[in-house]
Amino acid sequence: MAAARESLTPGTLVGCYRIVKPIAKGGFSLIYLAKDEESGGDVVIKEYMPKKIACRDSALRVVPIDPDYTENLHHGKKLFFQEVKALAALQHPNIVRVLAFILAYDTGYLVMPNERGRNLGAYLHERKGGLSTTFLLEVFVPILDALALLHRSAMLHLDVKPGNIHLRHGNQPLLLDLGAVHPLSRGRTRGGQVITAGYSPVEQYFRTGQVGPWTDVYAVGASLRTCMEGRTPQPAPERQKEDTLVPAAVALKDRYPAFLLEAVDWSLRMDPAERPQDAAQLLAVLSSHLDETQLARLTETAPAASVASHGIDHQGDFLKSPKPHH
The missing domain is CATH 1.10.510.10 (Transferase(Phosphotransferase) domain 1)
Incomplete structure (x- = not known):
């Protein structure tokens, strides 16, 4: 029987990133602090893991809690992939930056820089x-x-x-x-x-x-x-x-x-x-x-975008516009 929606254990590898610890949970995702095995730097990883329809099996795969949710889970993963792809194309100093996107354990992982604050x-x-x-x-x-x-x-x-x-x-x-x-x-x-x-x-x-x-x-x-x-x-x-x-x-x-x-x-x-x-x-x-x-x-002068999601789940045109009316 599949386990409850459990976080990946410390030490688990996701691509070239090793999980250090879980740091947040949301309705659709689990968030971890992880270490890049190649550079040694810290990153934040968001795992697609919807609370109401998914759980983790003994092989760490994200699976539906019931066969009736199979299509829902597949559709949700598809949307997650699309959104990550769109976000990766955005370059702004005040928007989180996508470092990598990994497919593993039958789900998706969004990798972002970690920054203190x-x-x-x-x-x-x-x-x-x-x-x-x-x-x-x-x-x-x-x-x-x-x-x-x-x-x-x-x-x-x-x-x-x-x-x-x-x-x-x-x-x-x-x-x-x-x-x-x-x-x-x-x-x-x-x-x-x-x-x-x-x-x-x-x-x-x-x-x-x-x-x-x-x-x-x-x-x-x-x-x-x-x-x-x-x-x-x-x-x-x-x-x-x-x-x-x-x-x-x-x-x-x-x-x-x-x-x-x-x-x-x-x-x-x-x-x-x-x-x-x-x-x-x-x-x-x-x-x-x-x-x-x-x-x-x-x-215009903020540093390159990065993210610190500790405890948190999931250049403008200055257009002329009318002042608020009262």
Whole structure:
């Protein structure tokens, strides 16, 4: 009988990488710290291992927990391979970089560089909100620049949140957990994907929902507001029933500049059509409040992308756009 969804044991070889220890679990993957046997360097490996339909057999292979799930597992692996291939083509200093992709044990392994730093979600928990305007721009301007590349490449992240932002030295951010990345089909796709309460807009909850770049924009707005207040915004389905979320321009008017609060409120509009339609549109508004030196520093001079997924599961066009309307 197949075992439960167990992690690979330390010492297991995956290609030329030897597993050191498991460091995280998610709904669709297991994440490990591993060592490159050739260079001796540390890497992070994400193994496709969906929780609800797969387990590991005695030969370490990833197999369906029931024959009825065989097709589901095969389809999921196919999507995982497609997403990794698409991500490997992305080159951005604030997006995780793909070092290798390995097929082994009847599943796929995404290999990424390992880099020290801290998680924005954990840092926010320690600070309990109130992060400075300078800090927020240092983090979210590059993140929006990275998302703008995703959106121009007809891809969505669909799980932007503080826990998926890694802070390297000097608060240089890295967008993590691209396992949720979803390719756009004809510019639109249906909802029903990964959900994170407070960060996912209402269209993401339902299979009939039309998700798009505007969906990621909502999540950025929610992440910014969380960094300001220290608590997650009211979940979108609750807002749809009774919206008790006081506009940031009102609730935080004495603590942050009006342009930033207006951008947050614009991003958190319930109607997708009333939000910035992609990351580049929101980026254009925020970047208009930076001088050329600041903008160049935040969007062009970060080091080569790499990732530290410790405890975490899965160059922009500065387009002219209208200011938020109120």
